[in-house]
Amino acid sequence: MFRILPRIPTPLPLVLALAALSCAPGARLTAEEQLKLANGDVVTGELVKETATTVDLRRTLLVKHLVKVSITSIHKDQILSRAKVPDAPELYKTRAAGVGDSMEEQCALARWCIEHVLVDRAVIHTGKAAEAAPDSPMVARLYTDLGFVKTPDGKWMKEDEYLAQTGQVDLGGKIMSPAEAEARKGLYRATSEHDAAAQQVKDLQFVVDHYAERITDMQKKLDAAKSAQSESQARAKSAQAQAEAAARRAAANKAQTGNGYGNNNRRGGQQQQAQTSGDPAGEYAQANTDAESAAREFATCTRRLASLQATLEKAKTDLPAAKERLTKADAELDKAKAGVPGGDAARAAVKVPVDAPAKTAAAK
Structure with missing residues (x-):
């Protein structure tokens, strides 16, 4: 004989908090779905919907140094395998533990952080790489991908902060005065x-x-x-x-x-x-x-x-x-x-x- 337990109502503030967390652009679960596709691609994201024929994943991407959230719908007949994997912050802990202080290793970790949309950590590791080799093209590329610009005195600043400080504008990827623009x-x-x-x-x-x-x-x-x-x-x-x-x-x-x-x-x-x-x-x-x-x-x-x-x-x-x-x-x-x-x-x-x-x- 089975006994039905009474349902305990969830407080409304907690429901709203959970909904806001799940909808936030940077929100991540402790585990994500990783799909290996027939064309060789590997897609990772939060599972938001699954039907008999498709799987929908919420993916967080870095597009022109801006964080974007998109929903990707994938047909199941294109999926070769799927598995639960740790989310990016968990993977970062393991990956960062064995990384040295050389420019190459810090650049590699910064690039991995960019690919996994861990922007703040990417900035930290790019800065460490710059300390080791300030004039490295790899460092310059990382800073550019993160939305930084190099000031005339050789420092790297967030572009929006630099524009606000100097009164300049960005036209077609080039920084100049409003008059020149x-x-x-x-x-x-x-x-x-x-x-x-x-x-x-x-x-x-x-x-x-x-x-x-x-x-x-x-x-x-x-x-x-x-x-x-x-x-x-x-x-x-x-x-x-x-x-x-x-x-x-x-x-x-x-x-x-x-x-x-x-x-x-x-x-x-x-x-x-x-x-x-x-x-x-x-x-x-x-x-x-x-x-x-x-x-x-x-x-x-x-x-x-x-x-x-x-x-x-x-x-x-x-x-x-x-x-x-x-x-x-x-x-x-x-x-x-x-x-x-x-x-x-x-x-x-x-x-x-x-x-x-x-x-x-x-x-x-």
């Missing part, structure tokens, strides 16, 4: 307008230089299609007349046979049929099909010729204005270059959308 955005706009204007002139000039020849070729095709159409129509008309004559002779022969005029009349009718072509009705049908095909080709050539002529005339009309636009764009580009430090080398403007705001400390 605006100048570079102006250079980007001027370069884009210049390139568009130059391409427009090039396209229109091509039409002006080559479409007259295309029009001549299309006119020849149109004349050939017109000739083929006339010839097919004439053949169809002739074949129709022959088919109608053959039908009349056949009707007459049938009438004579029915009235009993004898074998002589039948032989005469057969001789007349032998003198005509083999299949007048078939020849008429083929000639009519050829005439329709020639008519379609004629109509197509007519449309294409009209389109080529219209395109050429429009290009001749638009080309002067396009050249004027390019001249103006040249002047604006020179003006924009002059406003950006670096002279002609500054033409390689930061490739960001024209209307993209510069990133400031507040924007981060």
